[in-house]
Amino acid sequence: MPLCSVGYYSEVVNPPRALLSPSLVREMKSLLGPANVLDKQEDLLLYEFDGSVEKGKPDLVAFPHTTAEVSQIVKLAARHEVPVVGRGAGTGLSGGALARSGGVMIVFARMNKILEIDIENRRAVVQPGVVNLDITRAVEHAGLHFAPDPSSAKSCTIGGNVAENAGGPHTLAYGVTTNHIAALELVLPDGEIARVGSKHGDVSGYDLCGLFVGSEGTLALVTEITVKLARRAEAVKTLLAIFETIEDASEAVVEITGSGITPAACEMLDGWTLRVVEDYVHAGYPRDSGAVLLLEVEGLKEAVEGQAAAIKNVCAKCRAREVRVAKDDRERELLWKGRKNAFGALGRVAPSNYVLDGVIPRSKLPQALERIKAIGEKNGFNIGNIFHAGDGNLHPIVLYDPRDTAQFEKAIAAAREIIRACVEMGGALTGEHGVGMEKSELMDWLFSDADFALMRRVHDAFNPDCSLNPGKVFPLNKGCGEIRIKSKEVVGAQV
Secondary structure, three states: OOOOOOOOOOOOOOOOOOOOOHHHHHHHHHHHHHHHHOOOOOHHHOOOOOOOOOOOOOOOOOOOOOHHHHHHHHHOOOOOOEEEEEEOOOOOHHHHHHHOOOOOEEEHHHOOOOEEEEEOOOEEOOOOOOOHHHHHHHHHHHHHEEEOOOOOOOOOEHHHHHHHOOOOOOHHHOOOHHHHHEEEEEEOOOOEEEEEEEEOOOOOOOOOHHHHHHOOOOOOOOEEEEEEEEEEEEEEEEEEEEEEHHHHHHHHHHHHOOOOOOOEEEEEHHHHHHHHHHHHHOOOOOOOOOOEEEEEEEEEHHHHHHHHHHHHHHHHHOOOEEEEOOOOOOOOOOOHHHHHHHHHHOOOOOOOEOOOEEEEOHHHHHHHHHHHHHHHHHOOOEEOOOOOOOOEEEOEEEEEOOOOHHHHHHHHHHHHHHHHHHHHHEOOOOOOOOOOOOHHHHHHHHHHHHHHHHHHHHHHHOOOOOOOOOOOOOOOOOOOOOOOOOOOOOOOOOO
């Protein structure tokens, strides 16, 4: 089986590839300038990957600087009947920004300006290529921040966050990306430029802004984003609860959320994973523990003190060996550095890792972790766990060697079994990484034919020819299986 070019299912056949005409290449270079167009094979290979285990190479890569240029690129691609895929920083973990059927890839790396900051109304207007953390850096002097904080916040871009409806450690209290988007500027599949939402509050009628956030680039390309800024909390406390077993830590999560306490964040690392992280980051995690919870509470000083005390009491009842409270910002930042650099730390112990993304009811956390452990043992993998425990968003990590085909196939099989277990426990296929290529063929585990028919009616209202990001989200036999592309023209210079 080729390196996961077809997601979980080896028997799935990818959509047919578009054939790019030499005239399209010439017109694209004329429109954008040769420096903003890539068509050589050695350059295109760089865009065949994202942060997932999927692959999908474009035939042409274009770097626009303005919305008008995006519109012209889309119109040009439509005239030549080739698909278009949008891409941000390439940090996605589901293959959502890969060119599954070839065509033109629009990379938003050069649309990276913060266009407006409105401190008084707590809004910022940004282009899609702006790095997530740079929004916070631009407004932190005013005591504001952009609340969604994916672990890749230093590298992922806001356009990709919008496409996948990204989450992060603080999702438990603040919500996901869609909760922090006020308005969008879009380029539709025919090149039309449209705007949805409102900078200064909710608008009457349909929530079109909410529709496009999380649509994975299958309805429109986002070219401008108005984000909501949040005020920094008056007080913050970060706690590290240390447990002898992962079962006790899981029970504590259930008890904390069940008691009415809503931490800003509630993250879990199992003992094996935290030891790997500690060896790399030296964050202060106890190497002899079975699991830790990294918890954070925010708000008014008095409320934070009370919540921290309540959490410590719950953890003690669940047999926590110790609950530490970060004594200053340096200690707090170090604890979070360990959490947010965990995936990098795992690169020291295996050639590659497959980061999964499934959701379960919080009450099923102990059973889910036991099931993941059993699946790992059955398939010969030591599966690490580091995840958003507070909202049941699991991220099991399967370590494998991609050079070993048999091992890779076993990793895919183990991943599929884990996600199936999440669904069977009443959960979902994905919490924040998106469906993309990775899970498109698993969607019928959750949705019926009637569900797909309704979703297709929405999809086809915006993207009837499947010209935007084809072969994503829907199973291929229930989505864009028949993509209208030209196949008679010869590919110029093996573009």
